[in-house]
Amino acid sequence: MRPLRALGTVIDAFRPADGPPPQTLGAFIRWSLSGAWPPLMLAAVIGALAGTMEVISALLLGWTIDAALASGPERVLADHAPLLIGSVAFFLILRPLAFGIFSASNSVLVGPNVLPLVLSRLHRWTMGQDVTFFDNDFAGRIAQKQMQAARAMTDVASESINTVCFSLASVIGSAFFLLTVDWAIAVGLLLWLVIYLATIRFFLPRVKKNSSARAAARAMVTGQVVDTITNIKTVKLFAHASFEDRVALKSMDLFRERSLDFGIISTQFRLALTALAGVLPVMLIGGALMLWRQGAATPGDIATAGAVAMRITQMTGWVSFALMSVYSNVGEIEDGMRTLAGPHRLTDAPDAIDLPKVYGDVRFNDAGFAYGRRRGGIDGVTLHIKPGERIGIVGASGAGKSTLVSLLLRLYDCEKGAVLVDGHDVRAVTQESLRSQIGMVTQETAMFNRSARDNIGYGRPDASEDEIIAAAKAAEAHDFILHMEDHQGRKGYDAHLGERGVKLSGGQRQRIALARAFLKDAPILVLDEATSALDSEVEASIQEALNRVMKGKTVLAIAHRLSTIAEMDRIVVLDEGRIVEEGSHEALLAKGGLYARYWNRQSGGFIVTEEAAE
Secondary structure, three states, rough: HHHHHOOOOOOOOOOOOOOOOOOOOHHHHHHHHHHHHHHHHHHHHHHHHHHHHHHHHHHHHHHHHEEEEEEEHHHHHHHHHHHHHHHHHHHHHHHHHHHHHHHHHHHHHHHHHHHHHHHHHHOOOOOOOOOHHHHOOOOOHHHHHHHHHHHHHHHHHHHHHHHHHHHHHHHHHHHHHHHHOOOOHHHHHHHHHHHHHHHHHHHHHHHHHHHHHHHHHHHHHHHHHHHHHOOOOHHHOOHHHHHHHHHHHHHHHHHHHHHHHHHHHHHHHHHHHHHHHHHHHHHHHHHHHHHHHOOOOHHHHHHHHHHHHHHHHHHHHHHHHHHHHHHHHHHHHHHHHHHHHOOOOOOOOOOOEEOOOOOEEEEEEEEEEOOOOOOOOOEEEEEEEEEOOOOEOOOOOOOOHHHHHHOOOOOOOOEEEEEOOOOEEHHOOOHHHHOOOOEEEOOOOOOOOOEHHHHHHHOOOOOOOHHHHHHHHOOOHHHHOOOOEEEOOOOOOOOEEOOHHOOOOOHHHHHHHHHHHHHOOOEEEEEEEOOOOHHHHHHHHHHHHHHHHHHHOEEEEEEOOOOOOOOEEEEEEEEOEEEEEEEEEHHHHOOOOHHHHHHHHHHHOOOOOOOOOO
């Protein structure tokens, strides 16, 4: 057990890749398996050695038959004891040992390591994509592509070693044996092999093409189903189960059509190879019989040729299935590569530095970003927020509030102008170091399907249990967490919250998000409708906690409920992507401009507008 366990650690299953993934198939495969090639080559050599065992088995059979016929039943043991003992040792010890090592190379060395190696690289690369990449696709489809490509790469590596190397060694060894019988039979085998390979060459690109189309259709089904399940409450509330069923069936029907195309070409491929396989025993055994009639071959040669022919014939079915699997998996790799291997569009500059500990000085210098459209986003915003200053950002939907925050977090790059933090252009520092110094609570709170402890601790993974509980208490979340219990009986801080926190109310999710921000304790704090899901009583208690956590921090607070930002040091009013007013609450009311109109028109403390959403 211990040697096998050690064999399973030869490949570093989580070794990072060197550089970005290439976008051509061969280079992508080499990138995916880089660092694992020497062990894979060793496994291939072991596979080839195991393949030669089949030829040796046939040779020993032939030699034993010739020995028995030459000596007769009385003298065979005495005359050929070394041959018989060697044959017994081969079949009982050497051959099982060779196949055991061959099996271990696949099942222990390759299989358990290649999938996590490839999957970790693809996942790591995908996480580096900008938010637009994820906005433009289904989450389920992206996840499916990662798993599909990693599984397919594993199958290609395993089947190539298990089948191609094994069978190729068997055929080459058989050809060498047949040369010792008669060159004409060996040439016949090689001609058959040429026709066999030509048939494979004809069919496999078609198999790969149809497999790629099938993989794309299957990923679309997964994406569609996951999208529906993720939004199942909306589906039920709008009574659209039948509609979602039709949408799913449409994508399933496309998958079915692509699967039929793949099934048809696969059937044709296997039929052609099976027909070719039938030619081989007729040719080899028939040729050996003719040579025997002419006195040029022994009965043992006939038996060996027959054993070789039948073994290769059986192998053709196995090889055809394996090659079809390899090429269908290559198609799936190619399909995954097209989705996942695209370059990162928002990257750290080559000379980017880690942002030093900041004081919280934030500047927008003529910043503009419109999402590639003519309208939307912000245009020419110049704004200076001093360290420790708390500002409220107000505007109708589509005014550019969220864009302003996204540029600060560098979720997008300015199309013109710049954003500076403590004098550093955010494009000149690493994204991780920038975002690590900005805390954020959004209206659409993000929860992981992990424990309450893990979700709060996400703000600072090295926080102690006492610090996590203190943050939860500050966010008024401690009491309801203590009464939580999930479907597996885990309670309190160990209870899991469900996917996207579906087991919590909106107010509970927001309080856990606040606790996470409290724990992070970043010098810059962004609040995007941070208390919108709370009732008035809870909001009042949370507001006290927010006031404590905001002390000494630079704060940007987006709000539609103007009462939540009335106490800010300064309020900035955006309209159609531009700053149109700024000042204190009292000054803006006295001015009688857009902010005053919002304040006078607010219903229940919210801005009432008719503009479209951002």
